Amino acid sequence: xxxxxxxxxxxxxxxxxxxxxxxxxxxxxxxxxxxxxxxxxxxxxxxxxxxxxxxxxxxxxxxxxxxxxxxxxxxxxxxxxxxxxxxxxxxxxxxxxxxxxxxxxxxxxxxxxxxxxxxxxxxxxxxxxxxxxxxxxxxxxxxxxxxxxxxxxxxxxxxxxxxxxxxxxxxxxxxxxxxxxxxxxxxxxxxxxxxxxxxxxxxxxxxxxxxxxxxxxxxxxxxxxxxxxxxxxxxxxxxxxxxxxxxxxxxxxxxxxxxxxxxxxxxxxxxxxxxxxxxxxxxxxxxxxxxxxxxxxxxxxxxxxxxxxxxxxxxxxxxxxxxxxxxxxxxxxxxxxxxxxxxxxxxxxxxxxxxxxxxxxxxxxxxxxxxxxxxxxxxxxxxxxxxxxxxxxxxxxxxxxxxxxxxxxxxxxxxxxxxxxxxxxxxxxxxxxxxxxxxxxxxxxxxxxxxxxxxxxxxxxxxxxxxxxxxxxxxxxxxxxxxxxxxxxxxxx
Amino acid sequence: xxxxxxxxxxxxxxxxxxxxxxxxxxxxxxxxxxxxxxxxxxxxxxxxxxxxxxxxxxxxxxxxxxxxxxxxxxxxxxxxxxxxxxxxxxxxxxxxxxxxxxxxxxxxxxxxxxxxxxxxxxxxxxxxxxxxxxxxxxxxxxxxxxxxxxxxxxxxxxxxxxxxxxxxxxxxxxxxxxxxxxxxxxxxxxxxxxxxxxxxxxxxxxxxxxxxxxxxxxxxxxxxxxxxxxxxxxxxxxxxxxxxxxxxxxxxxxxxxxxxxxxxxxxxxxxxxxxxxxxxxxxxxxxxxxxxxxxxxxxxxxxxxx
Numbered sequence: 001x002x003x004x005x006x007x008x009x010x011x012x013x014x015x016x017x018x019x020x021x022x023x024x025x026x027x028x029x030x031x032x033x034x035x036x037x038x039x040x041x042x043x044x045x046x047x048x049x050x051x052x053x054x055x056x057x058x059x060x061x062x063x064x065x066x067x068x069x070x071x072x073x074x075x076x077x078x079x080x081x082x083x084x085x086x087x088x089x090x091x092x093x094x095x096x097x098x099x100x101x102x103x104x105x106x107x108x109x110x111x112x113x114x115x116x117x118x119x120x121x122x123x124x125x126x127x128x129x130x131x132x133x134x135x136x137x138x139x140x141x142x143x144x145x146x147x148x149x150x151x152x153x154x155x156x157x158x159x160x161x162x163x164x165x166x167x168x169x170x171x172x173x174x175x176x177x178x179x180x181x182x183x184x185x186x187x188x189x190x191x192x193x194x195x196x197x198x199x200x201x202x203x204x205x206x207x208x209x210x211x212x213x214x215x216x217x218x219x220x221x222x223x224x225x226x227x228x229x230x231x232x233x234x235x236x237x238x239x240x241x242x243x244x245x246x247x248x249x250x251x252x253x254x255x256x257x258x259x260x261x262x263x264x265x266x267x268x269x270x271x272x273x274x275x276x277x278x279x280x281x282x283x284x285x286x287x288x289x290x291x292x293x294x295x296x297x298x299x300x301x302x303x304x305x306x307x308x309x310x311x312x313x314x315x316x317x318x319x320x321x322x323x324x325x326x327x328x329x330x331x332x333x334x335x336x337x338x339x340x341x342x343x344x345x346x347x348x349x350x351x352x353x354x355x356x357x358x359x360x361x362x363x364x365x366x367x368x369x370x371x372x373x374x375x376x377x378x379x380x381x382x383x384x385x386x387x388x389x390x391x392x393x394x395x396x397x398x399x400x401x402x403x404x405x406x407x408x409x410x411x412x413x414x415x416x417x418x419x420x421x422x423x424x425x426x427x428x429x430x431x432x433x434x435x436x437x438x439x440x441x442x443x444x445x446x447x448x449x450x451x452x453x454x455x456x457x458x459x460x461x462x463x464x465x466x467x468x469x470x471x472x473x474x475x476x477x478x479x480x481x482x483x484x485x486x487x488x489x490x491x492x493x
Numbered sequence: 494x495x496x497x498x499x500x501x502x503x504x505x506x507x508x509x510x511x512x513x514x515x516x517x518x519x520x521x522x523x524x525x526x527x528x529x530x531x532x533x534x535x536x537x538x539x540x541x542x543x544x545x546x547x548x549x550x551x552x553x554x555x556x557x558x559x560x561x562x563x564x565x566x567x568x569x570x571x572x573x574x575x576x577x578x579x580x581x582x583x584x585x586x587x588x589x590x591x592x593x594x595x596x597x598x599x600x601x602x603x604x605x606x607x608x609x610x611x612x613x614x615x616x617x618x619x620x621x622x623x624x625x626x627x628x629x630x631x632x633x634x635x636x637x638x639x640x641x642x643x644x645x646x647x648x649x650x651x652x653x654x655x656x657x658x659x660x661x662x663x664x665x666x667x668x669x670x671x672x673x674x675x676x677x678x679x680x681x682x683x684x685x686x687x688x689x690x691x692x693x694x695x696x697x698x699x700x701x702x703x704x705x706x707x708x709x710x711x712x713x714x715x716x717x718x719x720x721x722x723x724x725x726x727x728x729x730x731x732x733x734x735x736x737x738x739x740x741x742x743x744x745x746x747x748x749x750x751x752x753x754x755x756x757x758x759x760x761x762x763x764x765x766x767x768x769x770x771x772x773x774x775x776x777x778x779x780x781x782x783x784x785x786x787x788x789x790x791x792x793x794x795x796x797x798x799x
Binding site: 010011013014015016017018019020021022023024130134285286287288289290291293294322325333342343439459460 | 510511512513515516517519520526527528529530531532533534536537540719722725726729750751753754755756757758759760761762
């Protein structure tokens with residue numbers, strides 16, 4: 001409920017109150033989920049050496065969904081050896097256009113099984129079915145299509161430089177976009193002629209395991225792609241393995257730093273895509289109503305579990321009261337609940353642990369003296385849910401404005417001049433993305449040049465395209481994924 | 494609370510936020526993703542019927558045609574119990590008296606187009622005279638067109654004064670101002686025309702005459718709803734909205750209602766503040782209601798063609 005201090009004086013609208021939408025759940029029946037999943041190595045499903053398994057739950061119901069194998073060092077060794085064998089025996093010798101055909105085949109199979117994949121992604125991770133259906137799965141397909149096209153054109157990507165594959169790539173993906181991140185990693189690695197050992201996050205392995213069966217169906221040579229599951233220990237062991245040539249990691253900055261330490265003084269190439277605390281900047285001449293929408297998509301997309309989420313909102317002082325009122329009114333129409341319902345805007349928080357972290361920051365924000373506001377939406381009794389939340393009167397020096405929350409919590413700050421907001425936006429250890437909202441073209445160019453962020457969106461937010469590179473400045477990591485730039489981390493010359 | 498309208502035109506009336514067309518289109522696409530099922534679908538369909546301005550604006554309109562349309566307005570489909578009547582009948586001024594008589598003391602309003610509809614290419618005196626005629630014949634509502642030529646030529650003060658004069662001539666009748674957005678060319682101009690019309694005294698703003706393509710679209714309607722919202726934030730006063738032309742299916746009508754629900758909310762979800770200008774929408778809604786009631790689609794032959 002809004003606190004007394006955070007109340008608006010503007011006339012009230014009764015948004016969404018005139019008509020409620022009956023439940024419109026997507027059927028879970030289209031997903032065939034096994035009770036137990038093994039490790040996909042050397043083209044075969046193999047039991048883990050220690051016979052250890054880990055349960056994964058549906059965060060919207062807290063019920064067990066499946067269990068996945070936990071790979072130990074022994075298993076990892078097996079996976080790396082099969083990737084190495086596949087590299088030497090098949091993949092590096094294969095004509096590039098043949099390699100491309102395999103990647104195209106994966107893309108088409110993904111497309112054919114899109115519905116099952118989106119249902120799996122939603123059941124396992126808690127994201128709304130609308131997002132997995134309209135964003136995650138189609139975007140994953142597009143990445144395979146895009147990089148399939150590059151496979152036999154690498155000499156055009158790097159003219160006169162004779163690119164060579166690195167060998168075995170170890171890839172670790174996060175829990176917020178499991179299938180999409182697997183696509184971002186596997187597609188360019190295969191296109192450039194590398195073989196892969198990939199480990200998804202332990203809370204959201206399902207869609208990646210489904211991808212493994214699609215790769216099996218696509219009949220890739222055994223060992224070209226190996227999917228192993230497990231938690232942090234498995235990931236750490238994979239990173240330590242002497243037989244890998246390349247590590248691609250997407251996840252937290254803390255773990256990214258550890259990986260960088262461990263790969264110091266080795267020849268392993270490394271790319272890191274880490275955290276963020278993006279500034280989304282609204283000038284007084286912005287298209288206001290569209291900017292409100294952009295802010296909502298920037299912070300509430302995927303429950304805010306987005307490394308490039310627009311979590312720091314800078315609004316020019318002259319328009320702040322009206323803008324914040326409009327934002328609150330828009331939040332009143334966001335439906336929070338069953339992720340399988342086609343009308344749900346905000347689904348379940350990925351895990352109990354993450355929900356606790358978000359609630360910690362909400363308590364902290366209140367303690368720091370910022371004004372708390374959340375929508376009045378009713379939350380389901382079971383499962384991990386969080387109302388869309390914002391804080392106003394946030395200071396640049398408060399932790400709420402500095403630390404990544406990774407949840408649907410927006411910190412709102414105000415500014416007066418262009419120089420001031422650039423300085424404040426860059427005043428962060430992160431630098432993954434930023435948003436600029438203004439009607440003035442010259443200002444967009446000035447801002448995008450001076451903001452230290454890998455991606456700057458102008459009058460839009462969270463738009464992606466396989467042809468566009470993505471990656472960070474500073475503690476948001478290094479290396480780029482997507483586009484021609486995304487080929488570079490997987491080749492040597 | 495009633496607004497005090499500015500008596501004279503001020504250039505500041507034209508100042509408004511920039512409109513980003515791509516952003517507007519993204520937002521409206523999102524409305525169409527709402528899945529409306531079961532009880533909420535039935536509620537939406539009945540609401541749609543009650544918001545229709547059942548329209549006939551043909552050169553060949555006759556007393557007989559108007560009388561039949563009025564009967565339809567009161568008896569949409571008597572085989573189903575509990576159906577609402579439509580909100581209004583919309584006709585040319587010469588048929589207002591006929592419609593008024595046919596509708597007698599029902600709650601269905603009579604709306605009359607006026608001001609040299611649809612092009613609006615006439616003198617202010619003739620437009621005023623036509624408005625007074627329609628009101629004298631018994632019209633409850635006047636649907637006027639703005640002078641698009643003057644608007645596009647930058648003569649905003651002329652357009653403003655014309656609307657204000659027609660409003661004065663309306664007396665107790667409610668004034669709907671048709672912007673004919675299909676001739677305005679950009680969403681920025683839609684926004685500007687909406688602000689102008691509201692400031693000059695419009696009780697409703699309306700997208701189109703139905704004689705020009707494109708007529709009502711979701712993006713244009715969203716920009717107009719957002720203008721109404723900004724006016725409400727500023728003054729606490731409501732203005733009505735009427736998309737007209739091209740809304741002929743229930744599915745599309747439900748998208749409009751979703752947009753209304755999430756932009757202006759519950760206080761606008763009634764025929765007093767929202768209308769659909771349409772001639773063929775009613776029968777499509779009736780077909781859908783029949784499907785919801787009986788589980789399968791019926792032949793269109795079961796529904797009267799008026």
